Amino acid sequence: MVLVELLSGIRGLVKVKHKADIDSAVFKLHYQLTSTMLFCFCLLVTTNSLVGDPINCLHSDHPMLQHKVVNTYCWIHTTFTLPKYINKGYGRGTGVLYPGVGPYNPSDTKVHHAYYQWVPFVLFLQGLLFYTPHWLWKTWEGGKLDSIVMGLSLPVMQRDARQEKIHLLADYLHASIHYHNFYAIKFFLCELLNLANTIFNIWFMNKFLGGMFLTYGIDVLYFTETNQEDRTDPMIVVFPRVTKCSFNMFGPSGSIETHDLMCVLALNVINEKVYVFLWFWFVTLASISFLALCYRILVFCVPAIRSGLLQKRARLRYKTGLEAIGKKLQVGDFFLLYLLSKNVELIAFSSLMEELSSRLARRPVHPDLEVSLPMPPPERFHLINENA
Known part of the structure; x- marks a missing residue:
């Protein structure tokens, strides 16, 4: 039942909601696709550790060494590998059973591995x-776009x-012109936060894995192209499948006995x-987000690009139909119209752009619109402005 509830919660992140589209496709890669993948990986790692044994340690037949106690101790107090055996040949006649595992002296350098206890928590975070x-952009947006679409998406x-x-929406856009710049700035800050968050997560995982994550993918690719007998698999170095554990206990005379154990970390097969x-x-x-951010800056800084995008969205035949919009609209006005173009039906958006352009140019409305559009009562127009 718990697994079903978790899957139901994850499904809520990716299901299509019939509300206004308030962001971009690159934005969705972060909060829909990436978040869902991380939650699924967290669920996978957690389920694997609950169903099977995440660690199994080989020990002698000492009457005081109980299998469950040894496994729990080594899982809690971490295991370790020996760097001097990482890139050495292993097998018969070498004295090395596995990369990083071999006889050691107390003075040898050890690399302790405790991250596997925190992997599910880190993935969830x-x-x-x-x-x-x-969530931040949705809070700042406050349902504004959904309230002014007014069913024109049908x-x-x-x-x-x-x-x-269309007439009421054009009234609102014309009356609130140049008042949407902060609206666009908040979205730009959230896009910038997406990029910063991706870079931060790369840095964070590099720290979490002991400084070996930055080149992890490149090392894996390089390993696939080389002779495996000449080089140790980098996935085994970062996520060792066999490690060592020192278990201390009192002997019959009260002296401390140290038992050198070899542990198999089956969970690392998934982690790697x-x-x-x-x-x-x-x-x-990170690359896609950086390019998208550069594109956003370019669009915000060049009015001709903004005018061309709106013309393409509206499918207007004549470029002169957007002359006034290209000259008079600011970044915030363009951004709101661009979001409207993604949520308003094509014919309705084309009519909206023509009427708004006519109003900004201070020329009479198209005859068809003038005949078919009755002037709304003043109190209704004020109501639309308040709801927006």
Whole structure:
């Protein structure tokens, strides 16, 4: 039942909601796709540790060494590997059973591995981090776009009702011109936060894995192209499948006995695959987010690009139809119109752009619109402005 509830919660992140589209496709890669993947990986790692044994340690037949006690002790107090045996040949005649595992002296350098206890928590935290910018933008947006669309996203609507809503929406846009810049700035800050969050997660995972995550994916690719006998698998170095554990206990005379154990970490078979995928995905996501941010800056800074995008969205035949919009609209006005173009049906948006352009140019409205659009009562117009 718990597994079903978790899957139901994850499904809520990716299901299509019939509300206004208030962000971009790149934005959705962060809070829908990436967050969902991280939560699924967290669920996978957690389920694997609950169903099977995450660690199994081989010990002698000492009457005081109980299997469950030894496994629990080594899981809690961490295991370790020996760097001097990482890149050495192993097998018969070498004295090394496995990379990083071999006889050792107390003076040898040890690399302790405790991260596997925290992997599920870290993945869950990362999922929340990637969802945070969307939550912040959704809070700042406050349902504004959904309130001013007024059902114009429906492809089938009576002509009079459509033209009346277009008229009311044009009234609101014309009356609130140049008042949407802060609205666009908040969205830009959330896009910038998406990029910063991706870079931060790469840095954070590198710290979490002992400084070996930055080149993890490159090392794995390089390993696949070389002779495996000449080089140790980097996935085994970062996520060792066999480690050592020192278990201390009192002997019959009261002296301290140290038992040298070899432990198998079956959970790392899953962890190594998860983090290889995350390395490639985060690098790709950071690149896409950076390009999207550059594109957003370019659009915001060049009025001609903004005018061309609105013309393409509205499918207007004549470029002169948007002359006034290209000259008089600011960044915030363009951004609101761009979001409207994603939520308003094509014919309705084209009519809206023509009417808004006519009003900004101070020329009479198109005859068809002038005949079919009755002037709304003043109190209704004020109501629309208040709801928006």
